[in-house]
Amino acid sequence: MTSRLVQQLGAQNVAGGTAKALAEQIRALILDGRLTVGERLPSERALALELRRSRSTTTRVYGLLEVDGYVSRRHGGSTRVTLPHTAARVGPVADASAIDLSIASMDSTPGLYDATVRSLPRLAALRGASGYSLQGLPELRDAVAERFTQRGLPTDADEIMITSGALHAFNLVLATIGRRGERALVEQPTFPHALEALHRHGYRLVPTPVDVTGWDERHIADTLLRSRPHLAYLIPDFHNPTGATLPDTARSRIAATAQSVGTHLVVDETTAELDIDRGWTPRPLAAFGPRVITVGSMSKIAWGGMRIGWIRADRAMITRLLAVRPSFELGTALLEQCIAVELLREMPALTAHVASRLHAGRDAVAAGLESIESLSMPQTNGGLSAWLDLGAPVSTELSLAARDHGLILPPGPRFSTGGVLERRLRIPITLPPERTAEAMQRLRLAWDDVMSGGTTARTDMARSAVI
CATH class of the missing domain: 3.40.640.10 (Type I PLP-dependent aspartate aminotransferase-like (Major domain))
Known part of the structure; x- marks a missing residue:
């Protein structure tokens, strides 16, 4: 039976990767909340068998995660997910300049x-x-x-x-x-x-x-x-x-x-x-x-x-x-x-205000996407967000790159049951247009990083709720 960790990773996505690369992918799952704090992970031996990798590779993977504070291991016992004690002190989550696209919600109605x-x-x-x-x-x-x-x-x-x-x-x-x-x-x-x-x-x-x-x-x-x-x-x-x-x-x-x-x-x-x-x-x-x-x-x-x-x-x-x-x-x-x-x-006035705000937010996302090669706005007649097709399985990579530019962006697999939807990305249409325009500029920079192969995975970001 396949473990939840390997389901989230997708065995095909880690075949041939180095121990460091595999540790980074697991860290991304933890930071994004797809692996939960306290969750028990497969043993080194079991993970090696599932991934068809050597025992020394999986030992190295868990060792890297343990050094960074993302797992705790007991000798002869279990390996469980943790978060670094320093997570609450990191910059972008607490930085007022960061734009959080994990929250698809508007500010309060004027009424x-x-x-x-x-x-x-x-x-x-x-x-x-x-x-x-x-x-x-x-x-x-x-x-x-x-x-x-x-x-x-x-x-x-x-x-x-x-x-x-x-x-x-x-x-x-x-x-x-x-x-x-x-x-x-x-x-x-x-x-x-x-x-x-x-x-x-x-x-x-x-x-x-x-x-x-x-x-x-x-x-x-x-x-x-x-x-x-x-x-x-x-x-x-x-x-x-x-x-x-x-x-x-x-x-x-x-x-x-x-x-x-x-x-x-x-x-x-x-x-x-x-x-x-x-x-x-x-x-x-x-x-x-x-x-x-x-x-x-x-x-x-x-x-x-x-x-x-x-x-x-x-x-x-x-x-x-x-x-x-x-x-x-x-x-x-x-x-x-x-x-x-x-x-x-006052529902008629309330829904009219919501429609106006969402219309402006949708237009701002569409305008921002025009500057990003290969991405475009899908038909969006209402709701909270645009569901983008990235054209390649790079959603988690893009999410991590976005954090380097002060943009909190949950990847597509966050909305799935088994770590799939790496081609997809949710972009809220609920922010004020000027804030959305800035978010789309940061998304373009992250996209350019991913397309050029110059991404660096941040490891100091606390996970956040998705709303």
Whole structure:
């Protein structure tokens, strides 16, 4: 059985490489978060057998990593991933001049301040209550339910639970229905922290491909029928990171197939309202099947700092979720809920502002790519990012080169289940145009380094979240 380390490396990518080169590739996996701190690595002997290399080579590899602080080894025991103690002191992560493209999110909407002021009387009226809100304020659940209804999915407030963001909602769902050892169908690429959550809950991941042109519907259907996964995690609207949208006809067929094999569909709608110029509006996937659980949030349309999300599910599932939630949280902050009520009342203005910002960000990325030979902007009608085809498997190399120019850029494999997608790169369209222009200049310098063979892998960068 192939170890996770070798899956992430890709045996074909390290064949014939020196011990130093192999150590650098493993270090890149650690810095990017594809190998996690504390994770156990194969023994020197086992790694040598998997890579068909000498024992002395793998001993040298682990020795180099240990000297730099990226693994810890016990004589006769295990080798585990660590981070150098000096990682918190390094420059570019803490450097205000660095541009972080691992975060695909905009700053706050201009209406946030006024909505906060308007929310204060609502908050003051709640002072006589306990302050705990397990399912969420009725007014906010009404507003979220109304938004689903407007989008073509009749919904009652009893089918809504308010959470502290969409990722929190997903983890709550997994804590409620999760089954260790079961299969979970996931898109490839997809949101990295969802993959981490599924791994943490013991799922075995079964990938299905997505690209800027969309999904392979036949592959999804065949995988559902063959593997009968317990759960499927999908991002059908402005998919993160490709930007694709799943058509209604495909939603209907996927929901029906999932229901026939008993698979829970967990749909992430965090990006559903990020339309620029798609030209059509699909119905929520939950409109096509009773076993669909939907998670969403305000983070991409209002502000990431306002941790408000929700779950839409049938009443029986909401009851189960309510029974589990107190074991790790007693509700969502009331102030944020009160603000969200005000913001949801102004959704047309809010979505118009988001579309304008994303349009400007998309134009800035497209303009920047014009100066980079071989790269171009794919069709991007909305969402958080452009999903670039680099034309060669150099994504990790480009990511490391970008750090030399003060650019934090997660490589394509960060969005995969097994270290693949080295030809791909996610570029957010969410930054202000002037910031994007500077980021694209730095990307061009890194690209030139890679194309000229003059890259130097930085080894002093702490890993960061991908949002």
